[in-house]
Amino acid sequence: MGAQLRVYKRRIRSVTATKKITKAMEMIAASRVVKAQRKVAASTPYATELTRAVTAVGTGSNTKHPLTTQAETVVRSAVLLLTSDRGLAGAFNSNAIKAAEQLTARLEAEGKQVDTYIVGRRGLAHYNFRERKVVESWSGFTDEPTYADAKKVAGPLIEAIEKETADGGVDELHIVYTEFVSMMTQTAIDSRLLPLSLEEVAKEAAPKGEILPLYDFEPSAEDVLDALLPRYVESRIYNALLQSAASKHAATRRAMKSATDNAGELITTLSRLANAARQAEITQEISEIVGGSAALADATAGSDR
Amino acid sequence: MAAELHVALVAADREVWSGEATLVVARTTSGDIGVMPGHQPLLGVLESGPVTIRTSDGGTVVAAVHGGFISFADNKLSLLAEIAELSDEIDVQRAERELERAKAEGDAAAERRADVRIRAAATR
Numbered sequence: 001m002g003a004q005l006r007v008y009k010r011r012i013r014s015v016t017a018t019k020k021i022t023k024a025m026e027m028i029a030a031s032r033v034v035k036a037q038r039k040v041a042a043s044t045p046y047a048t049e050l051t052r053a054v055t056a057v058g059t060g061s062n063t064k065h066p067l068t069t070q071a072e073t074v075v076r077s078a079v080l081l082l083t084s085d086r087g088l089a090g091a092f093n094s095n096a097i098k099a100a101e102q103l104t105a106r107l108e109a110e111g112k113q114v115d116t117y118i119v120g121r122r123g124l125a126h127y128n129f130r131e132r133k134v135v136e137s138w139s140g141f142t143d144e145p146t147y148a149d150a151k152k153v154a155g156p157l158i159e160a161i162e163k164e165t166a167d168g169g170v171d172e173l174h175i176v177y178t179e180f181v182s183m184m185t186q187t188a189i190d191s192r193l194l195p196l197s198l199e200e201v202a203k204e205a206a207p208k209g210e211i212l213p214l215y216d217f218e219p220s221a222e223d224v225l226d227a228l229l230p231r232y233v234e235s236r237i238y239n240a241l242l243q244s245a246a247s248k249h250a251a252t253r254r255a256m257k258s259a260t261d262n263a264g265e266l267i268t269t270l271s272r273l274a275n276a277a278r279q280a281e282i283t284q285e286i287s288e289i290v291g292g293s294a295a296l297a298d299a300t301a302g303s304d305r
Numbered sequence: 306m307a308a309e310l311h312v313a314l315v316a317a318d319r320e321v322w323s324g325e326a327t328l329v330v331a332r333t334t335s336g337d338i339g340v341m342p343g344h345q346p347l348l349g350v351l352e353s354g355p356v357t358i359r360t361s362d363g364g365t366v367v368a369a370v371h372g373g374f375i376s377f378a379d380n381k382l383s384l385l386a387e388i389a390e391l392s393d394e395i396d397v398q399r400a401e402r403e404l405e406r407a408k409a410e411g412d413a414a415a416e417r418r419a420d421v422r423i424r425a426a427a428t429r
Binding site for chain 2: 039042043045046049050052053056057146147150151213214215216217218219223224227228231234235238
């Protein structure tokens with residue numbers, strides 16, 4: 001076998017092995033998307049009921065709460081960025097990071113200080129490499145977040161917002177995550193989580209102008225609101241974590257699918273080249289034999305004369 | 306037919322139980338509260354404790370609920386809990402181990418959670 005042909009054969013073998021791996025990763029990601037979507041669906045009843053309850057307290061009483069009060073001048077904002085722990089997901093992480101950076105730039109242009117909180121190793125690595133300050137970060141659960149993880153993330157954030165600005169507290173909380181629109185579309189979005197605008201929550205809960213009954217609060221409206229709002233924030237963060245996980249798996253699936261397709265194309269091209277090389281080798285051998293025998297025949301014919 | 310109310314017991318990550326019931330007893334921060342059909346709209350904060358649901362076919366469902374809310378309006382009752390387990394889902398041995406560990410470490414919240422689990426499981 002010629003040297004050229006051997007090189008082609010070796011490359012085909014290596015690309016075939018890679019293709020098998022990416023194909024397997026694609027299938028795993030596909031099954032995980034379905035699982036993640038199911039988790040999003042399973043968390044919906046709790047979120048809807050909670051939204052309803054928040055609306056009920058918000059409309060049924062005039063209670064003031066640190067989580068719903070807009071600061072007169074916003075000095076410091078917190079940005080929570082949700083990324084994944086692992087890469088191989090196309091532009092998933094870079095899109096989320098880009099969205100966070102745009103938001104940070106916008107807030108800084110408005111004269112606010114920005115505290116960054118990060119979920120996921122990828123985002124943290126990006127910030128550490130650029131030596132930017134990260135207040136707190138969490139990782140290790142981005143593939144399958146649980147409610148306990150959301151609580152862990154929400155705890156310090158709620159604490160920061162309840163603290164006075166002068167003591168290092170923040171006035172508002174923004175969250176940047178990747179929304180799962182469909183299997184093919186995931187968009188990185190940012191939204192302001194706190195302070196909570198009760199009007200907006202109400203719009204979300206009863207879009208058809210449904211009138212909520214007058215509730216009896218047990219023990220009191222203030223206490224209910226006190227207990228309710230942190231849970232609401234947790235549930236919103238939980239939802240964002242789940243959507244981000246589903247998006248990550250969908251992005252991985254897509255990236256791995258195109259990797260598999262590309263590997264297939266590469267194999268076709270390489271096989272064609274290998275075939276051509278083999279054919280060229282055969283042709284050369286034949287022409288060598290023919291040439292050799294012709295020379296031999298000429299030589300014998302010459303000696304006869 | 307006796308009046309009924311629709312109950313949905315939801316935990317943060319799943320719907321634990323839903324169905325028709327005639328009476329629901331839950332523990333709020335200011336004491337036990339019983340809700341029957343036609344109760345006035347109510348929104349309360351739940352303590353860690355067992356919730357008893359008397360279903361319309363005469364059965365009883367007991368669940369251990371840790372933190373959350375009870376909300377009732379239009380004959381629909383929702384129990385929202387961060388963690389909720391039906392009595393037959395509870396692993397008694399595990400809860401007992403937890404109880405001992407919590408006692409040893411002096412973790413009052415964990416001790417209470419384990420205690421509620423064991424008591425809810427005892428009713429099945």
